[in-house]
Amino acid sequence: MSRVRLARLGRWVVLLTAVALVIPTPAVQPASISLTTVETARAVDWGDDVLWVLVLGSDARSGTPVTSGRTDAIQLVGFNWRRRSAVSIGIPRDSWVELPGLGFERINAALADGGTEVAARAVGDLVGITPDLVLVTGFTGFVDMIEAVGPIHVESPVAFPDNVHDLVVRRGANRFDAGEALSFARIRRGLVGDDLARSANHQRLMLGVLDQLRAHEDRAGFMEAATLAAIGGLETDLSPVELYRFAQAVTGIDPSRTRACVIGGEPFTSEAGASVLLPDTDQATALGDDAEDDAILQGGCRSR
Incomplete structure (x- = not known):
């Protein structure tokens, strides 16, 4: 093992010792990031090549549990750490599906109405892959994450202004703060x-974060600072060792070996008049x- 890897492992051991002392902690404020195992999935086997994570962006407001909000961002992400590759399957928030035990509704209501288990089952029923973990982040958790890793670079296929959020997006490379x-x-x-376009933008943001992590992971203190920033608002049922393995799975991915698809669909008006x-x-x-088995899309984003 190289000296760089040994030094990094030593820093992680120190960090994990600190984590073991603070997780779980009594929450003064509701968590801004939630990372939990899925009960209906097989037990997470960290020896497997592939880990599936359902990543949800919650609109829960400050002061409320992050898992109480609706989810405008829904991405099923598969990590293959032996191949250092990943795939992201985006699900538009307005997708009309049957939520387990709740009837037909937009899929973005699954988290608020049924919690992480119902959200995981709804995605699993649609795609056929039951996630191992569910990662939920609210506005505060998202901003804290970006601030911890620094400005990120995002490639946009089109240029457009956004007057609501006072943001100008350029075609090509963009540099965004939190x-x-x-x-x-x-x-x-x-x-x-x-x-569908917004779901694709969420995938571009995730790739930007991964690029930033990979670019600076060997810089002394960078990963430790980023991890500790997340821990401050983290609610999880993972052990410190499992958190370490999760972080290693994510940062081991080569951004050039990632693929992303968004599930399409047709506009429809429900019986209640909802678009x-x-x-x-x-x-x-x-x-x-x-x-499912290898987190690789041999056939691309095609439909049968």
């Missing part, structure tokens, strides 16, 4: 493709069948 990244994540109106999206279930199932 507030700008949050605005970019929330933009929907005026985008070509609306909800929703009927998801392309054939595409969703095909993506799940393709990527």
Whole structure:
């Protein structure tokens, strides 16, 4: 093992010792980030090649539990740490699905109405992959994360102004601070493709964060500071060792070996008069069948 890797491992051991002393802690304020295992999934086997994480962006307001909000960002992310690759399957928030035990509703209501288990099951029913973990972040947790890793670079295929959030997005490379990244994540109106385009933007943000982590992971104190910033608002049922393995799985991914798809659909008006999206279930199932075992999309973002 190289001296750099030994030094990094030594810093992580110190950090994990500190983590063991502070997790779990009594919460004075509700957590801004939640990372929990899924009861209906198989036990998380950290020896497996692949880990599936359901990443949710909650609109829960400050002072309320992060898991009480609706989710405008829904991404099912598979990490293959042996191949150092990853895949993200985006699910538009207006997708009209049957929530387990709750009936038909937009999928973004699953977390607020049924908690992380219902959200995981709803995504699993649609895609055919039951996530191992559910990661939920609210506005505060998202901003804290970006501030911890520093400004991120995001590639946009189109240029557009956003008067609501006072943000100008350029075609090509953009450099966003925490507030700008949050605005970019929330933009929907005026985008070509609306909800589908916003889901693709969420994937671009995640790639920007991964790029930043990878670019600075060997800088002394960087990963420790980023981890401790997250721990301050973290609620989790993972042990410190499992948190370490999760962090290693994420930071071990090569950004150039990531793939992303968004599940499409057709606009539809529900019986209650709501404008929703009927998801392309054939595409969703095909993506799940393709990527489940190895988090690799051999067939791309195609529909059957």
